[in-house]
Amino acid sequence: MKGVKNNSIWLDAFFKLKKNKLAFTCLIIIIFYFAAGLLCALGVLFPHYALTNNDRSYLPPSPEDWFGTDIFGRDVLARSFHGIKISLTVGLAGTGLSVVIGSIFGAIAGYFGKVTDDLIVWLYTTLDTIPYILLLAGMSFVLGGGLGTLCFAIGITSWVNLCRLIRAEFMKHREKEYVHAATAIGSSHFRKIFVHIFPNVFHIIIINFSLGFIGAIKSEVILSYLGLGVEPGTPSWGLMITDARLELSRGVWWGLAAASALMFILVLAFNLFTDALREALDPKLRGKL
Amino acid sequence: MIQIKNLSVDFQTAEGQFRAVNQISFDIPKGKTVGLVGESGSGKSVTSLAMMRLILEPNGKISQGQILYEGTDLLKLSEPQMRKIRGNKISMIFQEPMSSLNPVFTVGYQIMEALRLHQNMNRKQALEQAIDLLQQVGIPSPEKRVKSYPHEMSGGQRQRVMIAMAIACRPQLLIADEPTTALDVTIQKQILDLLRSLQSKYGMSLLFITHDLAVIGEIADEVVVMYRGNIVEKNKTSEIFRSPQHPYTKALLSCRPSMIENPQRLPVVGDFMDDRGQEIKKSLQAQPIKMAKKITTADPILLEIKDLSKSFPVRKSIFGKVLEEARAVDHVSLKVPKGTTLGLVGESGCGKTTLGRSILRLIEPTSGEISYQGTNVMALGRKELLKFRKKMQIIFQDPYSSLNPRLTVQEALLEPLEIHHVGNSKSEMKDRTELLMKKVGLDPKMLSRYPHEFSGGQRQRVCIARALAVEPEFIICDESVSALDVSIQSQILNLLVDLQDQMGLTYIFISHDLSVVKFISDQIAVMNKGKIVEMASPDEIYKNPQNDYTKKLLTSIPKGFVI
Numbered sequence: 001m002k003g004v005k006n007n008s009i010w011l012d013a014f015f016k017l018k019k020n021k022l023a024f025t026c027l028i029i030i031i032f033y034f035a036a037g038l039l040c041a042l043g044v045l046f047p048h049y050a051l052t053n054n055d056r057s058y059l060p061p062s063p064e065d066w067f068g069t070d071i072f073g074r075d076v077l078a079r080s081f082h083g084i085k086i087s088l089t090v091g092l093a094g095t096g097l098s099v100v101i102g103s104i105f106g107a108i109a110g111y112f113g114k115v116t117d118d119l120i121v122w123l124y125t126t127l128d129t130i131p132y133i134l135l136l137a138g139m140s141f142v143l144g145g146g147l148g149t150l151c152f153a154i155g156i157t158s159w160v161n162l163c164r165l166i167r168a169e170f171m172k173h174r175e176k177e178y179v180h181a182a183t184a185i186g187s188s189h190f191r192k193i194f195v196h197i198f199p200n201v202f203h204i205i206i207i208n209f210s211l212g213f214i215g216a217i218k219s220e221v222i223l224s225y226l227g228l229g230v231e232p233g234t235p236s237w238g239l240m241i242t243d244a245r246l247e248l249s250r251g252v253w254w255g256l257a258a259a260s261a262l263m264f265i266l267v268l269a270f271n272l273f274t275d276a277l278r279e280a281l282d283p284k285l286r287g288k289l
Numbered sequence: 290m291i292q293i294k295n296l297s298v299d300f301q302t303a304e305g306q307f308r309a310v311n312q313i314s315f316d317i318p319k320g321k322t323v324g325l326v327g328e329s330g331s332g333k334s335v336t337s338l339a340m341m342r343l344i345l346e347p348n349g350k351i352s353q354g355q356i357l358y359e360g361t362d363l364l365k366l367s368e369p370q371m372r373k374i375r376g377n378k379i380s381m382i383f384q385e386p387m388s389s390l391n392p393v394f395t396v397g398y399q400i401m402e403a404l405r406l407h408q409n410m411n412r413k414q415a416l417e418q419a420i421d422l423l424q425q426v427g428i429p430s431p432e433k434r435v436k437s438y439p440h441e442m443s444g445g446q447r448q449r450v451m452i453a454m455a456i457a458c459r460p461q462l463l464i465a466d467e468p469t470t471a472l473d474v475t476i477q478k479q480i481l482d483l484l485r486s487l488q489s490k491y492g493m494s495l496l497f498i499t500h501d502l503a504v505i506g507e508i509a510d511e512v513v514v515m516y517r518g519n520i521v522e523k524n525k526t527s528e529i530f531r532s533p534q535h536p537y538t539k540a541l542l543s544c545r546p547s548m549i550e551n552p553q554r555l556p557v558v559g560d561f562m563d564d565r566g567q568e569i570k571k572s573l574q575a576q577p578i579k580m581a582k583k584i585t586t587a588d589p590i591l592l593e594i595k596d597l598s599k600s601f602p603v604r605k606s607i608f609g610k611v612l613e614e615a616r617a618v619d620h621v622s623l624k625v626p627k628g629t630t631l632g633l634v635g636e637s638g639c640g641k642t643t644l645g646r647s648i649l650r651l652i653e654p655t656s657g658e659i660s661y662q663g664t665n666v667m668a669l670g671r672k673e674l675l676k677f678r679k680k681m682q683i684i685f686q687d688p689y690s691s692l693n694p695r696l697t698v699q700e701a702l703l704e705p706l707e708i709h710h711v712g713n714s715k716s717e718m719k720d721r722t723e724l725l726m727k728k729v730g731l732d733p734k735m736l737s738r739y740p741h742e743f744s745g746g747q748r749q750r751v752c753i754a755r756a757l758a759v760e761p762e763f764i765i766c767d768e769s770v771s772a773l774d775v776s777i778q779s780q781i782l783n784l785l786v787d788l789q790d791q792m793g794l795t796y797i798f799i800s801h802d803l804s805v806v807k808f809i810s811d812q813i814a815v816m817n818k819g820k821i822v823e824m825a826s827p828d829e830i831y832k833n834p835q836n837d838y839t840k841k842l843l844t845s846i847p848k849g850f851v852i
Contacts, residue, residue, distance in 0.1 A: 177691040181752070183651055185705035185759065186678035195704075199695035 013280035023276030026269040033266055037084040046078035049235055058247075061254050068254040070243070080258040082235035087266070090151055090220040095212040097155025102162030103205050109163070110170025111193055117167075124160045132157060136219065140228035147230050150223065154216050162208045169201040203281035210274040214267050221263060237263050290494055291317040291340070291462055296354035298335050298344060309335045311518040312354070317462065322488065322495040324509030324526065326502055326541070328774035329745070332518040333498050337464045340496075341381055342371050358462075377407040380455040382448070384467040389451060390439040396423075396450045397435030403457045422453040426483060444637075445476035449483065456487060463488075464496045469504060473636035473801065478845040481508055500774065502541055503847040506530060514538050536562035536569070544779040546808035548831060548846065552576035554786070555779035555808070579786075581827050582811040588626035591763060591795045592648070597621045597657030599640075599647050617643040618654070619819035627762075630789065630796040632810030632827070634803055634842070640819040641799045645765045648797070649681055650674060661763070679709045682756035686768035688748035692740040698751050699736040702726075705758040725754040729784060746777035753784065763795045770805060782809060803846055807831060815839045 017023050039045035056073035059065055067076040109120035127135075139153035173179060174197070182196050223229035224238020232239065237259040244256035298310040310332040317323045327333045338344050339351055342363060356363040358378070363371065383389040391399060400422055401415040410418065416435070423431035426449040439447055448468060455463055465484065469477040485508060488495055497508055505512055506526060513523040514537065522535040533539045540561040553576050562568050598620055604613040617640040625631045635641045647654040650666065659666040661680070669677055685691040692701060702722040705711070712718040723733040729750040740748055749769065756764055766785065770778045786809065788794060800806050806813060807827050814824040815836065823836040834840045 177685045177687060178693040180646075180651055181683070181685060181691045181755070182693070182704075184649060184678060184681075184683045185755065186675045186708045187704070188675070188708075191708075196693050196696075200693070 013277070016280040017276055020276050020280075023273055026273040026276070029265065029269040030273060033084055033269075034088065036081055037088045040082050040085045046075070046081050049074065049078035049082045051075075058250075058252055067258040068252075070255055071247070076240075076255055076258045079235040079240065080237070080262050083237040083240065083259060084262065084266075086147065086230060086234065086236040087217045087220060087263070089147065090154065091213040091216045093151035094154030094158070094216040094219070095209055097151065098157075098159040098212055099162060099205060099209050101155065102159030102208070103166050105159070106163040106166025107170050107193055107198070110167035111174055111189070111197070113171070120163070120167075124163055127157070128160050133222070136223060137226070137228050140223065145228065145231055147234070150220060150229050154219050158212060158215060158219075162205070162212070165204055165208065166201060169204060170197060173197045173200055206281060207274060207278050210270060210277060214270050214274075217263065217267065290319040290359065292355075292357040293336075293340070294355040294357065296336070296339060296356065297352045298332070298339050298349060299352045300349050301347070309349075309518055310339065313515070313518075313520045315513050315520065315523055317494045317496055318511075319461075319494055320488070320492045321510045322497055322508055324505035324512045325496060325498045325515060326500065326505055326512060327515035328500055328776060330517070331515040333515050334466055336515070337381065337466050337496065337498055340464065341375055341379060342366075373407070376403055376455075376460075377458045378460055379462045379464065380458070380460040381464040381466065382451045382455045382468050384470050390447060392439050395436050395438055396442070397437075400435075400450070400454050400457055403454055407458045418457070419453075422457055423450070425456075425487070426450070426453045427479070428453075444472055445479065448472060448476075448480055452480075452483065452487070456491065456493075459491055460493060462494045462496065464498070466498045467500070468497075470499065470501070474803070474845040474847075475636065475841060477504070477847070481847070484508065501847070502545065502775075507847045514541070536567075541775060544775050546779070546782070546804045548804050548807055551579045551808050553579045554783050557780050557783070558776040579808065582629050584626055584629060584812055584826070588629070590624050591627040591662060592625040592797075593658075593660045594624075594648065595622050595658040595660070597644070597647060597659065598655045599643050599652060600655050616640075616819050618647060620657070621816075621819075621821055623814060623821065623824065625763075625795055625797060627795055628789070628793050629811040630798055630809055632806035632813040633797060633799045633816060634801065634806050634813060635816035636801060636842075639816045641816050642767055644816070645683070645767050645797060645799050649678075649683055649765060651683070676709075679759045680761055681763045681765070682759065682761040683765045683767060684749075684752050684756050684769040687772050688745055688752050689740075689772075691752055692748060692755075694740055697737055697739055698726075698743075701740075701751065702736070702755055702758055705755060709759050711759060721758070725758055728757065728788075729754045730780075744777075745773055746780060749773060749777075749781055750784070753781075753788075757788070757792075760792075761794070763797075765797045765799065767799045768801070769798075771800060771802060778805070785809065803842065815842070 017027065036045060040049075051074065053073035056069050057071055059069040059073070061068045065075055065077065067080065070076055070079070105120050105124070109117040135157045136153050139156070140149060143149040143152070170193075174192075179192055179196060182192050187196070220229055220236065221238040221241065224236050225242045227242070229238050230236045240255050240259040244252070244259070247255060293316070294314050295312045296310060296314070297308060297312050300307045300309055313332075313336065315323070325333045325336065335344070335349075340356055340363070344351055351364060354364070358374070363374070366374070390396065397416065397419045400419040401412070404410050404415040404418055405412075420431045420435050423434060428434050428446060428449055434442075439450070442450065451468075468484075469480050472480065481504065484495065484497075487493075495508075497505065499505055509526050511523065512526050512529045514521050514529070514535065516537045522529065522533065522538045524534075529538060530542070533542055537558070540556065540558040543556045544558065546555060560569065597618055598616065599618040600614040600616045602611040602613070603615050604611075606612055619640070621644055623631065633641050633644070643652060646652045648659055648666075650659075650669075654667070657667070661677075664677070666677065696704075699719070699722055702725055703718055706718045706721060712721050722736060726733045726736060731747060731750050731754070735743070735747075740751070743751065752769075769785075770781050773781060782805065785796070789796065796809070798806060798809050810827050812824065813827050813830045814821045815830065815838065816822070817838045823830065823834065823839045825835075830839060831843065834843055
């Protein structure tokens with residue numbers, strides 16, 4: 001290949017994404033969410049989200065309160081923004097955990113094969129036979145509610161798909177000549193797994209991470225809605241939607257709208273961005289487009 | 290019958306427009322064979338695709354020229370009109386018979402498809418015709434084989450099926466794109482014979498595309514030589530071989546090692562022309578003839594193998610007991626004296642690669658002994674084996690897949706140094722990588738590049754540098770030049786010979802290519818079905834082969850007009 005610049009695959013992917021206007025917009029939206037979440041956590045943005053004022057109960061949206069107030073007179077917009085914090089925490093921690101478990105188990109199973117492989121495959125097929133939401137519910141019951149449990153539960157139940165993918169990739173790569181070549185110069189197993197094969201399957205992990213992220217955010221909402229998520233009173237989208245269930249009959253729609261809209265925008269942006277990322281990172285499409 | 294006039298094909302790439310074929314003109318007369326020769330990237334396949342109008346838009350575009358078929362310009366026809374010509378008047382066979390046949394249909398079905406499409410035959414007629422065609426291309430018991438799936442046939446048989454499909458509608462022109470490159474020499478000979486007899490039977494024209502001049506010499510009436518998208522020479526085959534005009538043709542003809550005798554260093558393209566294609570007018574000095582080292586029983590033995598076997602399970606019972614096994618290597622014994630090269634030849638599937646990898650214990654041998662300077666390699670534990678790998682190295686066939694695409698060349702070269710603690714500090718190791726690059730004839734400035742930024746030949750040099758990094762005594766070259774173009778092949782062979790002289794290396798050189806093995810080896814072992822059937826000095830093997838299989842191999846080599 002003549003004239004190809006000395007770019008790493010990541011730099012290449014970035015330039016490709018930059019050309020894709022839609023994906024780049026999505027990336028900016030995602031960055032905005034992360035910034036908002038961080039600022040809320042630091043108390044810079046909407047520090048008075050928990051301030052109650054019973055006189056201001058159920059005020060409809062107005063130039064003063066863009067998304068109105070809830071039953072305790074709290075600003076819905078502020079609470080929705082603090083919901084970002086919870087969602088992103090669950091997304092990062094939960095998916096992070098699942099990615100670590102999934103890729104390590106997958107790598108070990110695919111690379112070593114034989115009994116190790118049998119054991120890990122047995123483990124994940126067993127786990128996979130239990131309905132996902134039931135498993136999450138069970139874990140929340142056993143470990144008690146709360147944000148930490150939620151992240152742990154999501155992490156421990158959602159690694160199976162990634163594990164499968166990584167296992168298959170490792171089975172494919174361990175037979176490649178560059179791995180044989182590494183054996184021939186005396187590389188250890190550890191070195192072959194982490195220095196040689198891992199960088200070659202990393203794009204799968206990244207893509208899976210962003211897909212899992214969306215899943216985790218949705219799981220948080222669903223679990224909180226079912227009463228298995230974060231503690232009541234925490235500003236979470238799931239809890240806001242649960243509360244809205246009762247309020248809707250009274251014509252109070254803004255709580256539901258705010259939480260749903262913020263979630264909708266984040267999930268959509270993440271989905272579109274992931275699609276573009278998949279294309280940008282696919283080694284088969286490298287050098288094209 | 291076909292006239293190509295001023296044909297140019299452009300491709301749109303990320304770096305801009307790239308002209309793959311540049312204003313070429315040539316004719317294919319009726320009933321004759323035209324050979325199209327060139328190395329990878331010379332535009333020969335693009336030319337054939339353009340003739341079938343199979344260049345994919347919008348990336349590729351035929352930007353100018355005419356392809357006249359019996360007076361009509363194929364480039365002006367509509368797609369439905371073109372479809373009537375494709376497979377009917379002009380048909381094509383490809384290099385890889387496995388991937389060009391659809392694995393989910395029987396071969397009979399695939400032959401019948403073409404017949405029913407173009408000849409309006411009903412099922413029964415088409416089936417009869419398909420059986421007849423299989424018979425013509427020499428498939429035994431065609432009534433049964435017509436129901437076979439592609440994976441149930443051997444590589445040679447699949448290529449025969451491809452030929453049967455291509456000639457099903459009695460085309461007037463058959464384009465064969467490297468039809469024998471993926472096949473063994475003995476099969477190659479059969480396919481060439483078949484093509485010749487079919488051609489004389491039907492009087493069709495043949496465009497035969499290959500990188501191998503010897504094959505062209507066997508089959509073509511006229512030769513067209515392509516280089517970087519241009520035709521540099523076209524002439525009658527005998528003329529091309531007798532008095533090549535263009536320096537590139539001259540280089541191609543002399544780069545290939547000959548079966549009779551070779552100079553110490555093989556000529557390379559750079560001896561004949563410079564980078565801009567200008568001829569270098571210098572008379573090649575007469576070089577001394579390369580002689581195989583005489584091997585006597587007194588020579589110190591570096592590696593000795595006794596009764597080495599490796600079998601793979603074919604069928605296992607439900608409890609994992611092996612019911613049936615295939616012996617890839619079958620009680621092989623050999624000795625390699627220090628500082629010499631043992632050539633290991635054989636056709637695909639004969640077990641030569643398995644033998645090579647078993648010696649290094651990249652694959653665990655089933656039984657036997659490997660003794661390396663008195664050390665029993667089979668008895669080494671995991672840690673001892675890691676240390677031992679410093680002494681024995683391997684260079685693989687495909688320089689594209691044997692380098693990790695995510696490591697820079699420097700990282701790839703540093704790795705063996707770090708593992709075996711060669712050099713004391715990081716900076717000393719880095720100096721060493723620069724020396725290694727120079728040793729294999731590469732610019733140390735290229736160290737920060739990734740493998741995909743190198744050409745095939747450069748990549749193979751990197752692989753050699755990597756093998757040399759730990760200063761080994763013994764290297765197995767597993768088809769190390771087979772994936773390379775002829776002109777690069779000779780450079781790498783020269784490099785290997787030089788390195789042996791400088792560093793006193795011992796090689797086992799595995800290849801299916803007899804002339805390459807003849808050039809580099811001091812003794813040759815011929816392998817067939819897992820066994821070594823004959824082992825002798827190169828001259829003896831070529832002049833006085835004892836074993837029947839060796840004789841068969843030797844007679845199958847295309848000799849063409851090459852002396």
